Amino acid sequence: MKALAALFAPVCLYAQASALSGSFLLPLEDDAIQYQTVTHADPVAKLQQRIDRGEAKLDFRSPNGFLLSVLRELNVPVSSQTLVFSKTSFQQSLISPSAPRAVYFNDDVYVGWVKHSDVLELSAVDPLKGGVFYTLDQRDNGKPRFTRHDECLQCHASPRTLGVPGHLVRSVFPDREGFPQLNGGAFHTDHSSPFSERFGGWYVTGSHGSMRHMGNSFVENKDEPDKIDRDKGANKLKLDEFADLSLYPSRNADIAAHMVLSHQATGHNLLTRVSYEARVAVSQQEGINRALGRPLNEWSDSTRRRIYGTAEVLVKYLLMTGEAKLAEPVAGNTSFAKEFAAGGRRDSRNRSLKDLDLKTRLFRYPCSFLIYTDAFLHLPKPAKDYVDRRLLEVLTGKDRSKEFASLTDADRKAILEILRETRTDLPDSWRTADSGN
Structure with missing residues (x-):
C-alpha cells in the first residue's frame, strides 16, 4: 500500500516556526527518538488494546462502515467534520468536489473517511513520537484491527511538518475536478494565516460577513489559476449545490472547526x-x-x-x-x-x-x-x-x-x-x- 500522502491536505509552517522547517536532519531511528519502536501510548493504540481485551466493540454499519463507532470510542465529535475535495490524498481517485473526504478530530486524534473507500485513515498524537498513522479496513470480518503505516512519513515527516512526524493542512486553488492548480500558488494554514488565504480546496459552512476566503470555489480558467469567485463561495449555510452529502454523518463543514483544526495541527x-x-x-x-x-x-x-x-x-x-x-x-x-x-x-x-x-x-x-x-x-x-x-x-x-x-x-x-x-x-x-x- 502506498503512503497515506495526507490525512488532510498539505499544513503549514507557522510563520515564527518556519526557520525550523528544514533544519532537523537526524534520522527517526536515532536512539533518542526510536520512532519505529512499537509503543501503546497514542489513543488509537490504546483503543486497539481495549478491543483485544473485549472492553470496546466497533460496530460496522452501512454506509459509513466502522466510522461512527470509531468516532464514539475515540471521543471524536461528528460536529468536527471538515470536508476537503482537493485531490491531495493517496485516495485521490475516490475524492472529488462531488465526493469530498471527511476529516474529524479531537485534541489528539484525526480520522479520515472517504465515500466508497475500503479503509478509514487515522492519525494519533503519541506524546513522545508525534504523529502515528493507521488504517482500518472497512470490512466486517471479525475483530477490527488498526494497521500502523510508517510509510506515511514520506509526506508526514518533511519540512512542511517542521521535520518531524506530523500533520498537514493547506489551502489550494482547485479546478472543477479537485486537482490543485499549484502554478496559482498554495498557502500553509494556521492561526496566523490571513482569512483570505484559507480553506482553498475545502467546503466551509457558516457566516463571516464581508470577509472572503478561498473555500467553496473553483478555478474556472486554468490560464488564470489564482482566479476564483470568492463571493460565490461566501457565507454558505448549505452545501447541496456542490455535493450530495446524504451518506455523510453531517451535511456541514463548520468554519469554527476548520479554524481550530488549522491551529492545532x-x-x-x-x-x-x-x-x-x-x-x-x-x-x-x-x-x-x-x-x-x-x-x-x-x-x-x-x-x-x-x-x-x-x-x-x-x-x-x-x-x-x-x-x-x-x-x-x-x-x-x-x-x-x-x-x-x-x-x-x-x-x-x-x-x-x-x-x-x-x-x-x-x-x-x-x-x-x-x-x-x-x-x-x-x-x-x-x-x-x-x-x-x-x-x-x-x-x-x-x-x-x-x-x-x-x-x-x-x-x-x-x-x-x-x-x-x-x-x-x-x-x-x-x-x-x-x-x-
Missing part, C-alpha cells in the same frame, strides 16, 4: 519538534561528556541555545502571537463550538481555554488548549521548564516585549488565573508569583 507538530530537539540535544551532549570524561549534566551554550530556541517558538505559538485578526465575526452552523467548549477545563469563574471568541480572534483567552495535552506534559524537563518559566514571565507582565504586545493586561491576568486552577502539572513557582498586571 501546527501546534502538534511544534510540540513534537520541541520534544525531539531537546531529547536529541541532551543525548548528544551526554555522549560528548562521556567521551571527554565530563559530568553528564554539564551543558554547552550551543546545547542550551538549541533547546531554548525551539522552546521559545512554542511559547509564542501557545500564546497565539502573530494571530491574524478577524475583521468581522465568524459563526459556525453546527454544535461544534458548544461541544468543543464543553470539553474544556474550567476554573472557579467558569472560564476555559476552549472558549471560542470568533469575533476578533479564535480563542476568548489567547492561550492554546494544547497546553493540557499529553504531548505538552511529556516534554523533556529542560524544554518544559523553559516553557513554563517563559510563560510565567509573559503572563505576569515581567516580559512586555513587542512579540507579546497582542496580549492585554486583562488577557494575561485571565490566562494566568485559568492555568493556576486547571493545570495538573502546575509548577510551584506559578502558585506564588504575583500577577503583576
